[in-house]
Each structure stands twice: as C-alpha cells, then as structure tokens.
Amino acid sequence: MGDFYQNGIITTLHNLSSRSLEEMEAELLQFSKIRPMSLVLPCLYSELEGPALDKIVTELAQVNYLQEIVIGLDRADENQYKHAIQFFSRLPQKHRILWNDGPRLQEVNTLLQNQGLAPNELGKGCNVWFCLGYVLAQGTASSVALHDCDILTYDRSMLARLIYPVANPSFNYQFCKGYYARVADNKMNGRVTRLLVTPLLRALKKILGSLDYLEYLDSYRYPLAGEFSFRTDVINDIRIPSDWGLEIGVLSEVKRNYSTNRLCQVDIADRYDHKHQQLSVDDAQAGLSKMSIDISKGIFRKLATNGVVFSTETFRSIKATYYRIALDFIETYRNDAIINGLALDVHNEEKAVELFAENVLKAGIHFLDNPMETPFIPSWNRVQSAVPDIFTRLCTAVDDDYREFA
Ligand SMILES: O=C(O)[C@H](O)COP(=O)(O)O
Numbered sequence: 001m002g003d004f005y006q007n008g009i010i011t012t013l014h015n016l017s018s019r020s021l022e023e024m025e026a027e028l029l030q031f032s033k034i035r036p037m038s039l040v041l042p043c044l045y046s047e048l049e050g051p052a053l054d055k056i057v058t059e060l061a062q063v064n065y066l067q068e069i070v071i072g073l074d075r076a077d078e079n080q081y082k083h084a085i086q087f088f089s090r091l092p093q094k095h096r097i098l099w100n101d102g103p104r105l106q107e108v109n110t111l112l113q114n115q116g117l118a119p120n121e122l123g124k125g126c127n128v129w130f131c132l133g134y135v136l137a138q139g140t141a142s143s144v145a146l147h148d149c150d151i152l153t154y155d156r157s158m159l160a161r162l163i164y165p166v167a168n169p170s171f172n173y174q175f176c177k178g179y180y181a182r183v184a185d186n187k188m189n190g191r192v193t194r195l196l197v198t199p200l201l202r203a204l205k206k207i208l209g210s211l212d213y214l215e216y217l218d219s220y221r222y223p224l225a226g227e228f229s230f231r232t233d234v235i236n237d238i239r240i241p242s243d244w245g246l247e248i249g250v251l252s253e254v255k256r257n258y259s260t261n262r263l264c265q266v267d268i269a270d271r272y273d274h275k276h277q278q279l280s281v282d283d284a285q286a287g288l289s290k291m292s293i294d295i296s297k298g299i300f301r302k303l304a305t306n307g308v309v310f311s312t313e314t315f316r317s318i319k320a321t322y323y324r325i326a327l328d329f330i331e332t333y334r335n336d337a338i339i340n341g342l343a344l345d346v347h348n349e350e351k352a353v354e355l356f357a358e359n360v361l362k363a364g365i366h367f368l369d370n371p372m373e374t375p376f377i378p379s380w381n382r383v384q385s386a387v388p389d390i391f392t393r394l395c396t397a398v399d400d401d402y403r404e405f406a
Contacts (some may be wrong), residue, residue, distance in 0.1 A: 008216070010220070010353075011173075013266040015267040017319050019028075024161070025160055027251045027321070032065040037143045037145070037167055038138075039070070039146070039147075040131045041149055042131060043071060043127075045075050052149065052151055059156040062156060063093070070095070071088060071097045071098065072095050074101070074121070081099040085406050102397075105401075107373070108397050111289065117378050117386055117387070119242040119377040126242050126377065129240055136232065144230055145163040147178075148226035150274045152184070152274060158178070162227055166229045174254065174262040175262065175264075179266070180270070180272040184270055184273030195330070197355060199353075201214055201217055204318065213255065213302065223248060234258075235382055239377065239378065241294075243375045249375075253300045287390050296359060308374070312364075318360060319358075323354075
C-alpha cells in the first residue's frame with residue numbers, strides 16, 4: 001500500500017485498500033448499464049506471437065462489463081489477419097479487428113491522404129487514431145479504455161482500475177491516466193520516463209519558470225504510460241501525434257480541452273513489465289533514441305504554442321541543465337534501488353542520459369529548422385467535416401473484412 005499524497009494539479013486516485021476485484025467488477029457491471037464501455041487494443045501482429053498477449057486475452061475473456069473490444073492490428077498480411085481473427089475469437093465480448101494494412105482500410109487511408117487528412121507516419125499513433133474513429137463511428141460506447149498489448153504482468157484488475165474513474169457516473173472525470181512502478185526482475189525500468197521526461201521537465205521549469213503546462217505534465221506519475229481511459233466525447237476534438245509523442249500529446253490535448261479538475265490519474269498495478277526496446281545509441285531513427293527525440297520535440301512544440309520563444313542558445317542551456325539534473329536523478333534512483341534491494345546499473349543509466357542530452361539538443365535544433373512540421377493527425381471532427389461519410393466507410397471496411405475472412 002502506498003501513501004495518499006496529492007501531488008500536482010490533477011487528482012491522484014491511489015490504491016489504498018485490499019478491495020476485491022469481484023466487488024469492483026460488480027460495480028462496473030452496474031455502471032455499464034448507464035455508461036457502455038469499450039476497450040481499444042493497439043497491437044502489432046508480432047505481439048500475437050509474443051508472451052504477453054495470450055495472457056491478456058485470457059484475462060479479458062473473464063471481463064463481463066465491456067460492451068466491445070476494438071483491436072487495431074498493424075503489420076499483418078492476409079494470413080496473419082485470418083490468424084488474428086482466430087486468436088481473438090475466444091473473447092466472448094463483441095470485438096472487431098481493424099486490419100490496418102488490408103486493402104479496404106488502405107483505401108480509406110488513401111481517400112484521407114488525397115485530402116491531406118491521413119496520418120503522415122505509420123505506427124501506434126496512427127493505429128490508435130483509426131481505432132478511436134471506429135469507436136466514434138459505432139456511436140454506442142460512452143467510456144473507453146486503451147492499453148498496450150505487450151504487458152507481461154497483465155491481470156484484469158488493471159483494466160477495472162483504469163476504466164473505473166471514467167465509468168462511475170458519480171465521478172466527473174473526462175480523462176484518466178494509469179500509473180505504476182515499472183519494476184521487474186529486481187530492476188528499475190522505465191528509462192525514458194525516469195531519465196528523460198522527469199529531469200527535462202525540471203530543467204525546463206528551472207529555465208522558463210513555473211509554467212502551468214510544465215506543472216501539469218510534472219503532475220503525472222507515469223506520463224508515458226500507454227494505459228489511459230476517457231469519456232467518448234474526448235475523441236471528437238483531440239489531435240494526436242503519429243510519432244512517439246503520442247502519450248505526451250494526448251496529455252497536452254486533454255489539458256487544452258478540459259479544466260484540470262476533470263483529469264485524473266489512477267494507480268493500476270503494483271508491478272508492471274513490458275517489452276523493452278534498445279537504447280539505440282547509433283541510430284536516432286530507432287528505439288529509445290527516436291522516442292526521446294519525438295518526446296522532446298513534442299514538449300518544445302507545445303511550449304511554443306504557449307508563447308515560449310526558443311533559440312539555439314535556449315536549447316543549449318536546456319541541454320546543459322537537463323544533463324546536470326538527470327545525473328542527480330541517477331543518484332536518487334540508485335539510492336531508491338539500494339534501499340529496496342533492487343539492481344541499478346549506473347553506467348547504463350549514464351549512457352542513456354548522455355544520449356538523451358544530445359537528443360534534447362537535436363530535437364530543439366530540428367524544431368527551430370522546421371517550425372511548420374507537425375506530426376498531429378487531424379481531429380475526427382475535422383475529418384468528418386471534410387468527408388461526411390467517413391464513419392460509414394470505416395465501419396463498412398472493417399465489417400466487410402471480417403465477413404470475408406472470418
Ligand atoms: O516508459 C519508458 O520509459 C519507456 O517505455 C522505456 O521503458 P523501459 O526502460 O521499461 O524499457
């Protein structure tokens with residue numbers, strides 16, 4: 001059991017009791033009569049062959065309060081799509097798979113591309129965007145949860161706790177972010193969150209002063225968590241980035257659209273482990289290196305829309321300040337690890353910080369050189385106004401794929 005401290009400017013919902021999952025699920029089932037709930041699962045075909053997703057599906061098969069599950073399937077050919085239909089067939093809930101690479105959804109994509117409305121980068125952001133469009137098109141869910149498909153420590157209480165704050169009709173939340181400690185195999189993980197995001201936010205506060213946006217982002221205990229939930233109307237007006245800035249981008253968008261007392265975070269698990277990517281020191285287009293560049297660019301871009309003026313010199317100071325603060329954080333993490341009997345490889349931590357420091361500067365310079373570049377996919381409101389029958393096209397494509405191959 002943790003503490004009950006409220007940090008920052010959004011509500012934190014802690015895990016303070018040993019309340020049974022069954023009791024919580026019984027409540028969720030009641031809520032579902034007033035607020036039908038949907039789950040969105042963005043996944044890669046390779047995750048169907050990995051160790052996490054099979055257990056996730058087994059757990060989800062026991063959930064009785066979900067009205068539908070929408071699975072976004074990336075990087076699958078026809079046979080793999082057919083296999084996916086079979087793989088998910090043990091879900092008793094109504095479920096649909098968006099075969100993103102299939103000819104029907106590709107045709108929808110081309111139509112959007114011709115109007116300049118399609119995502120300009122493939123990946124999780126694009127996958128999530130199409131899934132959310134499909135949820136809107138169905139028009140029946142009023143609360144939606146979304147989580148990653150590589151969670152090795154998944155159990156269905158994660159979903160119950162994640163969706164509860166936006167499912168309980170007596171709560172006023174529009175958006176809720178999950179948090180947890182990424183500790184596994186006796187190690188502290190979450191390298192980008194611990195070593196890039198938190199020290200970068202602290203460095204920016206030191207240089208730019210205590211801006212509302214920075215205080216807000218710093219309130220999230222795990223800003224990069226891929227687990228969040230929201231009321232369906234949030235989808236209409238949200239612009240999400242197609243790159244690794246997805247998580248931070250969603251946090252920025254909900255802050256722009258709602259007052260902070262409609263936003264919260266919830267403790268969803270004691271432990272969390274997932275697939276780990278390479279640091280990728282030699283390739284800025286891959287792994288945690290690309291992630292750190294996309295995230296830094298996303299934060300700088302958002303600060304610019306809040307009136308902050310950047311120059312090469314500012315970015316040099318941000319890099320230097322970030323570097324110093326991040327090194328101090330390594331010491332903090334090291335001591336936190338020691339008191340808990342965990343391992344922490346200080347050399348690897350410093351290697352990551354050196355790379356992230358370079359990338360903070362790279363991201364800054366890139367932003368100055370390309371001020372008009374935007375990874376944002378248009379909101380569904382805008383797409384609907386440009387292509388009024390987009391939802392019918394989307395649903396028809398997904399349903400026809402299913403009919404043809406199921
Ligand atoms: O959450 C993070 O910081 C990144 O996803 C990297 O996580 P990892 O260090 O646990 O692989």
